[in-house]
Amino acid sequence: MDNPFLVEVKRGGLVESRHRGALVVIDADGGxxxxxxxxxxxxxxxxxxxxxxxxxxxxxxxxxxFGLTDEEIALACASHMGEPEHVAVASSILAKAGQDAGCLExxxxxPLGEAATRGLAAKGGQPSALHNxxxxxxxxxxxxxxxxxxxxxxYVKAGHRVQQTVRGTLEEMxxxxxxxxxxxxxxxxxxxxxxxxxxxxxxxxKFGSGHGISGSAKAAAERIRRAVAANPFMIAGTGRFDTKxxxxxxxxxxxxxxxxxxYCAALPELGYGIALKIDDGxxxxxxxxxxxxxxxxxxxxxxxxxxxxxxxxxxxxxxNGIEVGSIRAAEALVSL
Amino acid sequence: MDNPFLVEVKRGGLVESRHRGALVVIDADGGxxxxxxxxxxxxxxxxxxxxxxxxxxxxxxxxxxFGLTDEEIALACASHMGEPEHVAVASSILAKAGQDAGCLExxxxxPLGEAATRGLAAKGGQPSALHNxxxxxxxxxxxxxxxxxxxxxxYVKAGHRVQQTVRGTLEEMxxxxxxxxxxxxxxxxxxxxxxxxxxxxxxxxKFGSGHGISGSAKAAAERIRRAVAANPFMIAGTGRFDTKxxxxxxxxxxxxxxxxxxYCAALPELGYGIALKIDDGxxxxxxxxxxxxxxxxxxxxxxxxxxxxxxxxxxxxxxNGIEVGSIRAAEALVSL
Numbered sequence: 001m002d003n004p005f006l007v008e009v010k011r012g013g014l015v016e017s018r019h020r021g022a023l024v025v026i027d028a029d030g031g032x033x034x035x036x037x038x039x040x041x042x043x044x045x046x047x048x049x050x051x052x053x054x055x056x057x058x059x060x061x062x063x064x065x066f067g068l069t070d071e072e073i074a075l076a077c078a079s080h081m082g083e084p085e086h087v088a089v090a091s092s093i094l095a096k097a098g099q100d101a102g103c104l105e106x107x108x109x110x111p112l113g114e115a116a117t118r119g120l121a122a123k124g125g126q127p128s129a130l131h132n133x134x135x136x137x138x139x140x141x142x143x144x145x146x147x148x149x150x151x152x153x154x155y156v157k158a159g160h161r162v163q164q165t166v167r168g169t170l171e172e173m174x175x176x177x178x179x180x181x182x183x184x185x186x187x188x189x190x191x192x193x194x195x196x197x198x199x200x201x202x203x204x205x206k207f208g209s210g211h212g213i214s215g216s217a218k219a220a221a222e223r224i225r226r227a228v229a230a231n232p233f234m235i236a237g238t239g240r241f242d243t244k245x246x247x248x249x250x251x252x253x254x255x256x257x258x259x260x261x262x263y264c265a266a267l268p269e270l271g272y273g274i275a276l277k278i279d280d281g282x283x284x285x286x287x288x289x290x291x292x293x294x295x296x297x298x299x300x301x302x303x304x305x306x307x308x309x310x311x312x313x314x315x316x317x318x319x320n321g322i323e324v325g326s327i328r329a330a331e332a333l334v335s336l
Numbered sequence: 337m338d339n340p341f342l343v344e345v346k347r348g349g350l351v352e353s354r355h356r357g358a359l360v361v362i363d364a365d366g367g368x369x370x371x372x373x374x375x376x377x378x379x380x381x382x383x384x385x386x387x388x389x390x391x392x393x394x395x396x397x398x399x400x401x402f403g404l405t406d407e408e409i410a411l412a413c414a415s416h417m418g419e420p421e422h423v424a425v426a427s428s429i430l431a432k433a434g435q436d437a438g439c440l441e442x443x444x445x446x447p448l449g450e451a452a453t454r455g456l457a458a459k460g461g462q463p464s465a466l467h468n469x470x471x472x473x474x475x476x477x478x479x480x481x482x483x484x485x486x487x488x489x490x491y492v493k494a495g496h497r498v499q500q501t502v503r504g505t506l507e508e509m510x511x512x513x514x515x516x517x518x519x520x521x522x523x524x525x526x527x528x529x530x531x532x533x534x535x536x537x538x539x540x541x542k543f544g545s546g547h548g549i550s551g552s553a554k555a556a557a558e559r560i561r562r563a564v565a566a567n568p569f570m571i572a573g574t575g576r577f578d579t580k581x582x583x584x585x586x587x588x589x590x591x592x593x594x595x596x597x598x599y600c601a602a603l604p605e606l607g608y609g610i611a612l613k614i615d616d617g618x619x620x621x622x623x624x625x626x627x628x629x630x631x632x633x634x635x636x637x638x639x640x641x642x643x644x645x646x647x648x649x650x651x652x653x654x655x656n657g658i659e660v661g662s663i664r665a666a667e668a669l670v671s672l
Contacts, residue, residue, distance in 0.1 A: 002338060009596070009617060012520030014530050016380050017596050017617035020356075044352050107655025110450065118446070118457035132655060184348030185660040194350050260345070260353050280616035281345060281353035319443025319468060324521040 003037035004332035006278065007285035011316075011325040018330065019285035021261065021278040023293065026201040028209035028271030035198075036332050042194045043277045044184055048258030050137050051077040051224050052173050052203060056165045057140050059220035062147030066096040070227035074234035075136030077224060079257060081237030082111025082131035084119075089234065090130050093139035097146040104129035105156045106138045106188035113237050134188035136234070141166075141190075156189040163191060173203035173213070187259065197275045200264060205273030208254060208266025225254045225268065241287045241311060245294070248307035253294060257283065263290040267297060284327055288312060292329040296336045339373035340668035342614065343621035347652070347661040354666065355621035357597065357614040359629065362537040364545035364607030371534075372668050378530045379613045380520050384594030386473050387413040387560050388509050388539060392501045393476050395556035398483030402432040406563035410570035411472030413560060415593060417573030418447025418467035420455070425570065426466050429475035433482040440465035441492045442474045442524035449573050470524035472570070477502075477526075492525040499527060508549070509539035523595065533611045536600060541609030544590060544602025561590045561604065577623045577647060581630070584643035589630060593619065599626040603633060620663055624648060628665040632672045 002020070009017040022037030054076045057063050063073060072093045080086040094100050110117045110127045120127065129135060138155075141162050145152040148161060155162040158180070167178045176195035186192040205211070208225070210218030228235050232246035235256070245255050254266040261278030263286040274293055278285040291312035300308065316325040338356070345353040358373030390412045393399045399409060408429045416422040430436050446453045446463045456463065465471060474491075477498050481488035484497060491498040494516075503514045512531035522528040541547070544561070546554030564571050568582035571592070581591050590602040597614030599622040610629055614621040627648035636644065652661040 011380055011528075012518075012530075014378065014380070014518065014520065016520070016530075017615065019616050042350065044347055044350070105656070107657075109655050110454070114446065114453075117450075118453065121454035121457040122460065124458065182348075182350065184350065184352070185654060185658060187654045187660070189654055189656050189658060192347075194348075194352075278616075279353065280355050280614075280618055280621070282616055282618065285616070318521060318523045318525055319445050320441070320525050321443075322521060322525060324523070 003041070003279055005330040006036070006276075006289045006333050007327060008330045009316075009325065009327050016325065019278050019280060019282050021276055021285065021289060022197055023276040023289065024197045024201040024274070025293070025297070026198060026205045026273045028205050028211035030202055030205070030212070032198075033272060034336070041197045041277060042182070043197055043200065043262055044192045044194045044260065045200055045264070046186060046192055046258035046260060046262055047079045047134070048200070048256050048262045048264040048275075049170060049203070050079070051228070051254065051256060052170055052207060053137060053166045054140055054224055055169050055217065055220045057144045057147075058223050059216050060144070060147060062144055065147055066143055068093065068096060068143070071231045071234055073224060073227040074231035076140035077228055077256065078136045078235045079133045080136060080234065081113030081116055081240065082127070082133060083113050083116045083237050085233065086136070086237060087130045090135040090139045093136065094142060097143040099142050099146065099152065101128055101130050103142050103152050104132070104135060104138050105154075106132040106134045108132060115238065132188060138188065158183065158191045167191070167193075173206055174199040175202060197277055200275035201273040203273060204254075204264050204266040204275065205271060208268040208273060209271035211271065225266070226251060228254060241290075244311060245291070245308065248304050249294070249298070252298060255290060255294070257286065261286045263287070265290060265294070270297060272297060288314065288327050288329060289333060292333045339377070339615055341666040342372070342612075342625045342669050343663060344666045345652075345661065345663050352661065355614050355616060355618050357612055357621065357625060358533055359612040359625065360533045360537040360610070361629070361633070362534060362541045362609045364541050364547035366538055366541070366548070368534075369608055370672070377533045377613060378518070379533055379536065379598055380528045380530045380596065381536055381600070382522060382528055382594035382596060382598055383415045383470070384536070384592050384598045384600040384611075385506060385539070386415070387564070387590065387592060388506055388543060389473060389502045390476055390560055391505050391553060391556045393480045393483075394559050395552050396480070396483060398480055401483055402479055404429065404432060404479070407567045407570055409560060409563040410567035412476035413564055413592065414472045414571045415469045416472060416570065417449030417452055417576065418463070418469065419449050419452045419573050421569065422472070422573060423466045426471040426475045429472065430478060433479040435478050435482065435488065437464055437466050439478050439488050440468070440471060440474050441490075442468040442470045444468060451574065468524060474524065494519065494527045503527070503529075509542055510535040511538060533613055536611035537609040539609060540590075540600050540602040540611065541607060544604040544609060545607035547607065561602070562587060564590060577626075580647060581627070581644065584640050585630070585634070588634060591626060591630070593622065597622045599623070601626060601630070606633060608633060624650065624663050624665060625669060628669045
């Protein structure tokens with residue numbers, strides 16, 4: 001089945017590029033609210049499920065045992081820009097478990113944030129695993145290992161108790177089996193499991209509503225959502241969609257990007273879970289699609305509306321600051 | 337019409353993302369050699385036509401009047417990474433016309449090359465218009481203005497004699513009308529005109545073969561192709577597709593990327609012109625598609641083949657250097 005055009009990129013009066021994709025919205029009881037494109041489209045959720053991967057750390061009481069703050073819990077759910085504040089919080093998580101950056105197995109890379117990269121280079125610095133956009137999640141995994149009295153070494157492997165535990169939570173939340181035939185390796189070396197987009201949306205309906213999950217899982221999800229809502233900068237960073245959308249909507253929406261054009265969200269007040277995937281993997285299109293879906297479902301005040309509308313139809317400017325085009329919802333999204 | 341899948345991105349054993357697009361190959365007489373997808377698909381060529389935009393500078397004798405070297409002519413056709421060598425050559429072009437970076441109207445941006453950006457930041461530097469990936473082309477425009485005894489000021493505007501002259505060449509080469517209703521503004525502020533993909537391919541058939549154009553235009557095209565073939569680093573930079581492909585194939589293929597998933601090539605020995613556009617604008621897919629087309633049409637020796645095959649099926653590694661997937665031709669390209 002061909003997925004519809006969700007987003008188009010205009011230059012002058014013409015469409016220059018187009019993005020197809022699929023979108024699923026599921027309610028707290030697992031019922032379909034909306035679907036565009038192939039419902040059973042199998043996608044790797046990538047970083048979009050970091051909040052779900054953080055649930056065992058919170059639900060087990062290990063986060064509290066180590067005294068993790070809301071800021072630290074938010075960073076554990078983040079794809080961050082490697083800005084100095086992110087690096088400091090990742091270090092702090094590790095220190096609380098008596099560990100340091102030497103335990104991180106996510107690999108090092110220059111900060112995703114360009115200004116952070118230039119700042120690091122200007123100081124003569126080199127990137128470490130703390131700058132990896134997944135370092136918060138990995139620091140959380142290391143806490144989980146320590147709390148379970150496991151050696152953190154090898155915590156990224158599918159056979160390690162950390163990944164087994166996380167996989168169990170993902171299977172419970174999504175209802176999708178996480179078997180080796182649908183396994184890929186993520187950018188930060190942990191396993192990622194392809195699943196139907198509908199399963200991913202259903203997981204976020206549960207995450208936002210607490211329906212159909214245990215009381216302790218519900219409490220953990222709530223704690224995580226509130227931690228992120230209170231610390232929007234930690235979930236991404238300067239100028240990023242997740243940070244901006246969270247600053248505007250706070251506890252009304254939990255939104256999280258995944259690589260290759262995946263976006264997930266939970267809308268607690270409606271009990272809805274949202275998952276979308278842009279076929280070609282483009283983040284710019286996934287962002288615009290998500291902003292349009294948020295505008296469609298949430299009844300927003302003027303300030304909220306203005307904040308999300310800026311994300312729903314970004315203006316493209318060239319190097320001289322001249323407006324040359326825009327990115328906007330295509331027909332399938334406009335006519336929702 | 338739906339364009340076919342040209343390229344797919346695999347993670348583990350599964351396809352994670354897919355790119356659709358259109359491809360046209362035209363021979364020196366304007367006959368169709370191959371077409372996939374919508375032939376009359378209207379695309380903004382963006383930077384893919386920089387070599388054609390350089391033709392007036394060479395054909396008019398102005399490049400020789402100012403004593404431009406092959407390296408400088410190659411940079412005029414480039415989307416470069418802003419590496420120190422590129423910056424030096426752009427300055428040198430300007431100096432030969434008695435001008436400097438203050439005349440550039442392309443806007444400043446940090447180098448597209450990440451290492452170049454970090455190097456500049458480490459020295460406490462700031463980006464100038466010389467770092468703009470189009471600075472070579474703009475320096476060439478300024479030479480053209482000076483050679484025509486025109487004030488370079490405003491040379492990026494559609495009404496300036498420089499753009500009028502360049503537009504005339506583009507219309508002659510492509511056969512497509514360059515009117516204001518199909519005009520967009522490019523990243524560097526000059527006009528870019530949408531045209532059918534077939535017109536773009538035909539222009540490159542002429543550029544590579546010299547058929548159907550004047551003797552002086554043919555000589556200019558030849559000079560430009562040879563200048564780039566002799567200076568692959570100038571056309572792009574460290575690690576870039578155009579530089580690597582040119583290092584391998586030299587005068588056998590002129591290849592040039594454009595923004596938003598456009599790629600053009602000329603294969604002089606066959607008289608073919610190639611143009612392709614990835615619907616969603618992804619450069620990674622345009623590169624893989626172009627490498628596969630080159631492998632299909634050119635009879636290559638082992639070294640050439642190995643060089644282009646590496647570009648035709650790039651391996652994706654994660655931050656720990658672990659192979660996690662690949663980008664490869666999809667069915668429509670595989671079955672050529």
